[in-house]
Amino acid sequence: MKDPEKMSKQSMKFKYLGLMFCIFIAGCSSAVTNSKVSPVVNPTETAAANGIKATAVNPAASGLTYQWAIGGEGSTEFSSPEWSAEQIIGEPDSPGCGDYQFSWASAASDSIDTLTVHFPLLVYPQEIIIHESFNPDQVVKVEIQDPEGEGFYTVLQKNPTQVDRPCPYQLVVPVEGIDFKSNTVRITIDQSQLGLGWNEIDAVQLIGTQIEQ
Numbered sequence: 001m002k003d004p005e006k007m008s009k010q011s012m013k014f015k016y017l018g019l020m021f022c023i024f025i026a027g028c029s030s031a032v033t034n035s036k037v038s039p040v041v042n043p044t045e046t047a048a049a050n051g052i053k054a055t056a057v058n059p060a061a062s063g064l065t066y067q068w069a070i071g072g073e074g075s076t077e078f079s080s081p082e083w084s085a086e087q088i089i090g091e092p093d094s095p096g097c098g099d100y101q102f103s104w105a106s107a108a109s110d111s112i113d114t115l116t117v118h119f120p121l122l123v124y125p126q127e128i129i130i131h132e133s134f135n136p137d138q139v140v141k142v143e144i145q146d147p148e149g150e151g152f153y154t155v156l157q158k159n160p161t162q163v164d165r166p167c168p169y170q171l172v173v174p175v176e177g178i179d180f181k182s183n184t185v186r187i188t189i190d191q192s193q194l195g196l197g198w199n200e201i202d203a204v205q206l207i208g209t210q211i212e213q
């Protein structure tokens with residue numbers, strides 16, 4: 001006949017081993033598999049916290065159309081969905097200046113990369129606003145695509161610069177002399193020169209008119 005006291009001790013031992021196994025599994029499942037850390041924030045609260053509004057002017061009154069991106073492709077992206085090109089869709093949602101997963105980041109931190117951004121409506125472009133949430137402003141070129149000719153026209157070309165404040169940073173690019181409607185913008189960043197690391201882009205806004213002015 002089995003010893004009841006021994007059975008009880010064995011039962012306790014199995015329970016202890018089971019508990020330790022669960023702790024081990026939980027630890028494994030939460031292990032960081034990516035070199036970037038994903039802070040837990042509520043994206044819907046972040047744009048308001050940043051004081052960023054979707055439109056600053058009444059489009060009907062100004063004749064201007066304000067658009068946020070509906071899609072994009074990066075020449076590379078750090079991961080997916082976090083830090084992927086789809087993170088530039090819509091209004092800014094990174095909670096501030098930092099390495100947040102709500103922005104696009106290239107695969108490498110010291111590369112030259114492009115981000116192509118799509119908007120819902122064709123407009124005669126007047127201004128492009130690039131919302132950068134980490135290590136701005138290493139943007140070196142901004143282009144607009146002619147949807148008929150498929151060519152890209154440069155509207156900004158400059159050297160990468162270091163911007164300590166403000167961050168998040170808005171790069172405002174005035175557009176002149178574009179006599180065609182477009183809904184596609186291509187942004188080039190050069191992270192190879194300043195050694196700052198990832199220049200992350202949170203959102204892009206295209207402002208233009210439906211009628212040529």
Ligand SMILES: [Ca+2]
Pocket residue numbers: 087088089091092093094102103201202203
């Ligand atoms: Ca974003």
